[in-house]
Amino acid sequence: MTDATPTLADNYKALARTWAATVTVVTMLDENDDLDGFTATAFLTVSIDPPIILVSVQKSTLASETLSKCKAFAVNLLAPDQAEISNTFARPQVQRKESWDSIPFKEGVAGAPLLKGTAGAFTATVRQIIEAGDHLLVLGDVKDIHVHESPETLMYHNRRYGKVAYHE
Numbered sequence: 338m339t340d341a342t343p344t345l346a347d348n349y350k351a352l353a354r355t356w357a358a359t360v361t362v363v364t365m366l367d368e369n370d371d372l373d374g375f376t377a378t379a380f381l382t383v384s385i386d387p388p389i390i391l392v393s394v395q396k397s398t399l400a401s402e403t404l405s406k407c408k409a410f411a412v413n414l415l416a417p418d419q420a421e422i423s424n425t426f427a428r429p430q431v432q433r434k435e436s437w438d439s440i441p442f443k444e445g446v447a448g449a450p451l452l453k454g455t456a457g458a459f460t461a462t463v464r465q466i467i468e469a470g471d472h473l474l475v476l477g478d479v480k481d482i483h484v485h486e487s488p489e490t491l492m493y494h495n496r497r498y499g500k501v502a503y504h505e
Contacts, residue, residue, distance in 0.1 A: 357494035360419075362426045363392050364442070364450040365410040367403045372437045372450055375400040376427040378493050379472075380412055388479035390459050393472045401473050405466050409447030410477065414456040415491040417500040422452065423491065446480045456490045458483045 343351075364374035379393035390412060394401045404410060415423055425436045441453040446460040461477025468474075492499050 354495045357492050359490040360415045360423045360493050362413045365407040366448045368406050373403045374426050376423045390477050392475045396473055404475055409449040409462050411445050411449040411451050411458045411460045413452040413458045416456050417489050417491050420498045455485045457485050
C-alpha cells in the first residue's frame with residue numbers, strides 16, 4: 338500500500354475551505370427573461386467610488402453564460418436561516434428553475450430578482466468580464482442597494498453553514 342501525496346489542487350481546495358465567507362445567491366434574468374441564479378461564496382466589493390462588485394463563476398456552468406449576457410444581476414446576501422435557499426441554488430440549472438415557484442422574491446433593477454428575507458442585496462450591471470483559469474470574474478457597476486430584514490449573514494466554512502459568533 339502506498340500513501341498518495343496531495344497535489345497542489347488538493348492542497349489548494351483544503352486551504353480554501355478554511356476561508357469563511359458570506360453565502361450569496363446571484364440572481365438574474367436570462368436572454369429569454371427566465372429567472373436564473375446560483376450560489377456563490379466568491380464575491381467581494383471592489384470599489385466605493387464608483388461602487389463596483391465582483392462575482393466569480395465557474396466557466397463550465399450555464400450560469401456563467403447567463404451572467405455574461407444578462408442586463409443586470411443581484412447579489413443577495415443570505416440570512417442565517419436561508420441555508421436551504423443556498424442549497425437550492427447550488428443545484429444544476431434544470432433543478433433550480435423548478436424551485437423559483439417556492440422562493441419569494443421581488444423585481445429589482447432591470448428585472449434582477451431580489452430574494453426576500455435576506456440581509457440585503459446589491460443590484461448591478463455587467464461592467465467587465467475577465468477570464469481567470471476555470472472561472473469568469475464578473476465586475477458589476479452597482480445600481481441599487483437593498484438592506485433587508487436580517488442584520489446577519491449566512492456563513493460558509495469548511496463545508497458547513499454557520500453565523501458569526503462575536504467575542505467581547
